[in-house]
Amino acid sequence: MNVDWFIVLSALLFATGAIGILIRRSPMVILLCLELMLNAGNLALVAFSRMVGNGQGQVFAVIVMVVAACEVVVGLGLIVAIFRRRLPLNVDDLRELRG
C-alpha cells in the first residue's frame, strides 16, 4: 500500500474536520471536530514516519495525543463551567472574548 493513500486520506479527514468547525455551533461538536483534525495530523505523521523509516514521527504522534487530551480536558471543563452559569452553549452567543 503506497504511502500516498494515507497522506491523501489524512488531508480528506482534515478537510472534513474543518468543514465541521465551520458549520456547527455547539462547542462540544466543535471540540469533536478539532479531534478529527488532530487525528488527521496524527495519521499524516505516522505515514511520514513509515515513509522515512524511523520511529520519530510516531513519537510526535504520541505527543500530539497528549496535547489533544489536555485540550479536551480544558475544553470540556469550559463547557461544564458555561453550562453551570446558565449561558447558552452556542459559539455565536459566546462572543465576549472577541471584544
Place this chain on the structure above:
Amino acid sequence: MEEVLFFVSALGALGGAVGVIAMRNPFYSVLALIVHLFSLAALFLLLTSAFVAAAQVVVYAGAVMVLYVFVVAYVGEGGEPAWEPIPGQRFLAPLLGIALFVELSIAVLSSSLLALGTQGPDVPAGFGDPAAIGRLLLEKFLIPFEASSILLLLAAVGAIVLASNRREGVGDPSERFAEEEGSTPKAPAVPRPFDEVPSEEGSPTPSPGGLA
C-alpha cells in the same frame, strides 16, 4: 489483503468523520468519533506502528471518549439553532473544505518527497513497537516527554479550577456551604451540579454574575 484492509478502515474513518459533523445529537457525534478512532487505529497498524495504534484505542477511544460521553450526558443536547450568522454558511463551508483538501493534496503530492509512490523502506521487525517508542521517548525526546507530562498536570489542575463550583467573590468553601444551608433565599442561587436543567435552548440572556 492489505488494500482491502486499507479501504475498509479508510471508509470507516471517513464515515465516522462525516457522522461527527452530520449528527444533530452530540451523543451520536461522540459515537461516530469512536468508530473513526477505531478505524484510525487499524490504519496505524497497517503503517506498522503498533504502539500508536494501542495508545489510540486505550487513551482516545477509551479514556477521552468516556469523558466526552459524561459531559454530553451532563450538558444534554442543547438544541442548535438553525439560523446562520453568515448567509449561505452551510454551502460556503463545504466549498472551503474541498478547496482545503485539494490544496493539501497538491501540496503533498507535488512535493519532491522521495518516497512518495512507494511503500517506504523495509523496516526491521521491531519497528514502532513499545520498546522502540519508549527508547526514543526516553533518550532522544526526553525534554518533550517531560514537557508533555507537565502539560498534562497543568491541564488537570486547570480543569478542576474551571469546573469547580467556586465563583468569584466566594473564596472560602466553608463560607459557601454556610450560605447554601442558610434558609434566606438569595436571588442568584449558587448553581449546584445537579440543579434543575435550564430550558431547552438555553435563555439568551445570561444569568447575573455570568462569565462576563
